[in-house]
Amino acid sequence: xxxxxxxxxxxxxxRLDEVNHLLSSEQATRDMEQFRKLNRERAELEPVVERYQAxxxxxxxxxxxxxxxxxxxxxxxxxxEAEAGRERLEQLETELQRLLLPKDPNDERNVILEVRAGTGxxxxxxxAGDLFRMYTRFAERNRWQVELISESPGEVGGYKEVIxxxxxxxxxxxxxxxxGAHRVQRVPATEAQGRIHTSACTxxxxxxxxxxxxxxxxxxxxxxxxxxxxxxxxxxxxxxxxAVRLTHLPTGTVVECQDGRSQHQNKAQAMRVLAxxxxxxxxxxxxxxxxxxRKSLVGSGDRSERIRTYNFPQxxxxxxxxxxxxxxxxxxxxxxxxxxxxALMAEHQAEQxxxxxxxx
Numbered sequence: 001x002x003x004x005x006x007x008x009x010x011x012x013x014x015r016l017d018e019v020n021h022l023l024s025s026e027q028a029t030r031d032m033e034q035f036r037k038l039n040r041e042r043a044e045l046e047p048v049v050e051r052y053q054a055x056x057x058x059x060x061x062x063x064x065x066x067x068x069x070x071x072x073x074x075x076x077x078x079x080x081e082a083e084a085g086r087e088r089l090e091q092l093e094t095e096l097q098r099l100l101l102p103k104d105p106n107d108e109r110n111v112i113l114e115v116r117a118g119t120g121x122x123x124x125x126x127x128a129g130d131l132f133r134m135y136t137r138f139a140e141r142n143r144w145q146v147e148l149i150s151e152s153p154g155e156v157g158g159y160k161e162v163i164x165x166x167x168x169x170x171x172x173x174x175x176x177x178x179x180g181a182h183r184v185q186r187v188p189a190t191e192a193q194g195r196i197h198t199s200a201c202t203x204x205x206x207x208x209x210x211x212x213x214x215x216x217x218x219x220x221x222x223x224x225x226x227x228x229x230x231x232x233x234x235x236x237x238x239x240x241x242x243a244v245r246l247t248h249l250p251t252g253t254v255v256e257c258q259d260g261r262s263q264h265q266n267k268a269q270a271m272r273v274l275a276x277x278x279x280x281x282x283x284x285x286x287x288x289x290x291x292x293x294r295k296s297l298v299g300s301g302d303r304s305e306r307i308r309t310y311n312f313p314q315x316x317x318x319x320x321x322x323x324x325x326x327x328x329x330x331x332x333x334x335x336x337x338x339x340x341x342x343a344l345m346a347e348h349q350a351e352q353x354x355x356x357x358x359x360x
Contacts, residue, residue: 120199125154137335144168
C-alpha cells in the first residue's frame with residue numbers, strides 16, 4: 001500500500017483516539033448535539049481503523065513467516081503462511097481503498113422520484129406509467145415506502161408527469177444513477193399496422209432535503225397559489241381550493257400538488273419537492289465545472305442524455321453508460337432492477353478507486 005494512504009490511515013487512527021477521548025469527557029455529555037456528532041464520526045471511523053489494524057497485523061505476520069523461513073525445517077510451513085498472509089493483505093488493501101472513497105452526503109436520504117413523458121405522445125405517457133410501476137415495485141422489494149405527491153394522468157393511461165416520495169434507508173445511493181432519458185422501442189397498443197415506435201421519458205432522482213431551511217428559501221421569493229383540484233379524489237378534494245402551486249420566482253421553478261386532502265398537506269408536499277429541486281439545481285451548478293473537466297461515466301447528472309433503451313420486441317434492456325444488456329424485460333419491468341443498479345454502483349466505485357490511485 002502506498003505511503004500516502006498509510007499516512008492517511010494513521011491520521012484516522014489518531015483521530016479516532018481523539019474522538020473517543022472527547023466522548024468520555026464531561027463537556028460532551030453536557031452538549032447533546034456535540035455528543036451525537038462525535039458518535040456519528042466514531043461510527044464512520046471505526047470500520048476503517050479496524051481494517052487498518054488488521055492490515056498492520058497481517059504485515060507483521062508475513063514478516064514473522066519470512067523470518068521463520070530461514071529455518072530449513074520450518075521453510076515449507078513458513079512459505080504457506082506467508083502466501084496466505086499475502087492473499088489476506090491484498091483483500092484488506094482492497095477493503096481499505098473502498099472505505100477511503102469519498103462518500104456522497106446524500107446517499108442515506110429518501111428520494112423524490114419524478115417521471116415525465118417525453119417524445120411519443122400517448123405511448124410516452126403509457127411508458128411513463130410503466131416506469132413508475134417499475135420503480136414502485138423495486139421500492140416494495142426493498143421494503144421502502146412510496147408516497148404519491150402529484151400526478152398528471154395521460155389521456156389513454158399512464159402519466160404525463162408523476163412525482164412520488166420514496167422513503168427508505170439508502171434509497172438515494174441505490175437509485176441516483178436512474179436520472180436521465182429512458183427510451184422505449186415497442187409496438188403501441190394503438191398501432192394498427194404493427195409498427196415499432198420509439199418514445200422517451202425522463203426520470204429525475206432527487207435527494208430529499210431534511211429541512212426546507214437547508215436550501216434557504218426566502219419567503220419573498222415564493223408565490224403561492226391555491227386552486228380547486230381536478231380529477232378523482234372524492235367530494236371533499238373537488239369542492240375546496242385545496243390544491244397548491246408554488247413558484248420559486250428567481251429560478252422559475254413551479255411545483256403543483258393536489259393529491260392531498262388538505263391545503264396544508266399539499267403545501268407541505270409541494271415545499272418538499274421544491275426544496276429538493278432547488279438543492280439539486282444548486283449542487284449541479286456547483287459541480288458543473290468539475291463535471292466538464294472529468295465527466296463521470298455514470299454520475300454526470302445530464303438528464304438530457306439517453307441512458308437506457310427498453311427494446312420490447314427483442315426483450316432486452318441496454319444501459320448505454322456501461323454497455324450492459326440484459327434479456328430480462330419482464331423481470332425488469334416488474335421491478336427487478338437490482339442487477340442494473342448494482343452494476344452502475346460498481347462502475348462508479350471502480351472509477352473512484354482509479355481516481356484515488358491516480359491521486360496517490
